[in-house]
Amino acid sequence: MxxxxxxxxxxxxxxxxxxxxxxxxxxxxxxxxxxxxxxxSAGRTVVIDAGHGGADGGVSGVRTGVKESDLNLAMSKIVGEYLESAGFNVVYTRKNEKGLYSALAANKKRDDMEKRAAIIKRAEPAAVVSFHMNTYSSPARRGAQVFFDGSSLQGKLLAETVQDTLNREFNLPDTGREYSALKAEKYILQCSPYPTVIIECGFLSNAIDEKNLTDSEYRAQFGYAVFGALAAFLYVQA
Ligand SMILES: [Zn+2]
Structure with missing residues (x-):
């Protein structure tokens, strides 16, 4: 024993x-x-694009008339700050309310978009995120939607990563509805070979989405979710 x-x-x-x-x-x-x-992954570059700006305010809020261009800029700064604090290199297409177009340009929208494309190409980024706010004929439509170019597998993967996160953290708990990341034919998605997504953060044609997106605390939570999805994508790609 x-x-x-x-x-x-x-x-x-x-x-x-x-x-x-x-x-x-x-x-x-x-x-x-x-x-x-x-x-x-941490040393890589991300381009953050705040859609519209200057004379082009984008869509506007149904209740307050808030301009999409201003909310896009606010969301861009939040996500950019999270990325910078995590060690990523961030390049912004705009950091103030002005558009990128030249005052002398015959076609200001085209000039504005070409300047964004030039910034993206110069940065050679690991990812590009373009922030926008949505609108729809039915005021009931709510939620965040993500778009990618159909020819970009990496763009699709990034879009699905961000969309899944936004479904889980916002769309499903807030509205009971989730979206699939969708293909779209947009200049910003197709102007460079780098993985690019458009995030339509919510509908300014819906009063609740507008109220949320004009609230800085909500934007911080939303921005943090986008940052988390981006960091996960960039980590896998590293
Ligand atoms: Zn827009």
């Missing part, structure tokens, strides 16, 4: 030692991998 206990004691110590050794070896191999993947 005494000897038997002795054997068990030895065995237990051996098993513990083996388990510890396995854990240490696993950590030694996984920690450098995790940290280098993190470094590779």
């Amino acid at each position: 005494h000897n038997l206990w002795g054997i068990f004691k030895v065995d237990f110590r051996v098993i513990t030692a083996v388990l510890l050794a396995v854990a240490v070896v696993a950590l030694c191999f996984s920690a450098p991998y995790i940290s280098s993947a993190y470094r590779r």
Whole structure:
């Protein structure tokens, strides 16, 4: 009996030692991998595009008349700050209320969009996120929708990652309805080879969405969800 206990004691110590050794070896191999993947993803560039600006205010709020261009800018700054604080390099297409077009341009919208494309191409980013606010003929329509270019597999993956997050954290709890990320033929999606999404954050034709999106606390929560989805996408790509 005494000897038997002795054997068990030895065995237990051996098993513990083996388990510890396995854990240490696993950590030694996984920690450098995790940290280098993190470094590779964290140092990458993201272009944040606040849609519209200047004379082009985009759509406006049904209750307050708030301009889409101003809300796009506010959301861009929030997401950009989260990305910067996590170590990503952020390039903004605009950081104030002005459009990018030249006052002398014959076609200001075209000039504005081409300047955004030039910024994206110069940045050679790992991802591009363009913020917009939606509108619809039925005032009941609510929620966040994400769009991508059909020819971009990476754009589709990024769009689905962001859409899934926004469905889980906002669309389903707030409205009981989820959206699929959708293909769209838009200049900003097609002007560069980099993975690009348009996020329509909500409908300014709906009074509740408008109320939420004009609230800075809601924008911070929404922006943090977008940041989390972006970081997950960039981490996988690293
Ligand atoms: Zn827009």
